[in-house]
Amino acid sequence: AFRNKLEFFAAAKISSSFPPPDLPEIAFAGRSNVGKSSLLNALTRQWGVVRTSDKPGLTQSINFFNLGPKLCMVDLPGYGFAYAKEEVKEAWEELVKEYVMTRVGLKRVCLLIDTKWGMKPRDLELIDLMERYETKYQIVLTKTDLVFPIDVARRAMQIEENLKAKKSAVQPLMMVSSKTGAGIRSLRTVLANVARF
Numbered sequence: 001a002f003r004n005k006l007e008f009f010a011a012a013k014i015s016s017s018f019p020p021p022d023l024p025e026i027a028f029a030g031r032s033n034v035g036k037s038s039l040l041n042a043l044t045r046q047w048g049v050v051r052t053s054d055k056p057g058l059t060q061s062i063n064f065f066n067l068g069p070k071l072c073m074v075d076l077p078g079y080g081f082a083y084a085k086e087e088v089k090e091a092w093e094e095l096v097k098e099y100v101m102t103r104v105g106l107k108r109v110c111l112l113i114d115t116k117w118g119m120k121p122r123d124l125e126l127i128d129l130m131e132r133y134e135t136k137y138q139i140v141l142t143k144t145d146l147v148f149p150i151d152v153a154r155r156a157m158q159i160e161e162n163l164k165a166k167k168s169a170v171q172p173l174m175m176v177s178s179k180t181g182a183g184i185r186s187l188r189t190v191l192a193n194v195a196r197f
C-alpha cells in the first residue's frame with residue numbers, strides 16, 4: 001500500500017464537500033506542530049505532497065489523499081495553537097465531529113502526540129469523541145528522537161495509564177521519529193493491515 005503514489009484528492013471545509021466514501025480511510029489528527037505532515041511524508045516516502053504547515057492552525061480543512069487505488073489518507077486539521085479564536089475552535093469541532101460521525105470507510109485514526117509534551121485537553125476531547133462513536137484510534141508518539149529513550153517509555157506508560165478507563169476503541173500505542181525513521185516501518189505495517197492489503 002505504502003509504495004503507491006500519493007495524490008491529493010479533495011479538501012473539505014464543510015461536511016457536504018466530503019468526497020464519496022469509496023475507499024477505506026486512515027486519518028491523522030493532532031495539535032498543530034505535532035509532526036503530522038512530516039509523518040505523512042515519511043510514511044509514504046513522498047515529500048511535498050502533504051505540505052508542512054507554515055502558519056499553524058490556518059489549514060482548517062480536511063484534506064484527502066489517495067494512496068494508490070485502494071486507500072485514502074486523511075489529514076485532519078491541526079488544533080490547539082495558542083492564538084486560535086473561539087470560532088476557529090468551534091468550526092474545527094464541527095468539521096471533525098461530522099467526519100468521525102459520518103465516514104463509513106474510516107478504519108483508523110492516528111492521534112499524534114508529541115512525546116515531549118504529552119496529552120493536552122484538546123487531545124482528550126478528540127479521544128472522547130472517537131470513543132463515543134466507536135472509531136478505532138491509536139496514539140502515535142512523535143519526535144521520539146528529541147527525548148531520551150527512558151522518557152519515551154515513561155510517556156507511553158503515562159498515556160496508556162490515562163486511557164485505561166476508556167479502552168474500548170483504543171488500539172496499541174506506537175512511537176515514531178520522522179527525522180530518524182524510527183518506528184516508521186512498524187507503523188506502515190500496522191496501517192497496511194488496517195486497510196487490509
Ligand code: GDP
Pocket residue numbers: 030031032033034035036037038039052053078142143144145146176177178179180
Ligand atoms: P504539523 O504542523 O503537525 O504538520 O507538523 P510538521 O510536520 O510541520 O512539523 C512541525 C515541526 O516539527 C517542524 O519543524 C518539523 O521539522 C519538526 N518535526 C517533525 N517531525 C519531527 C521528528 O520526528 N523529529 C524532530 N526532531 N523534529 C520533527
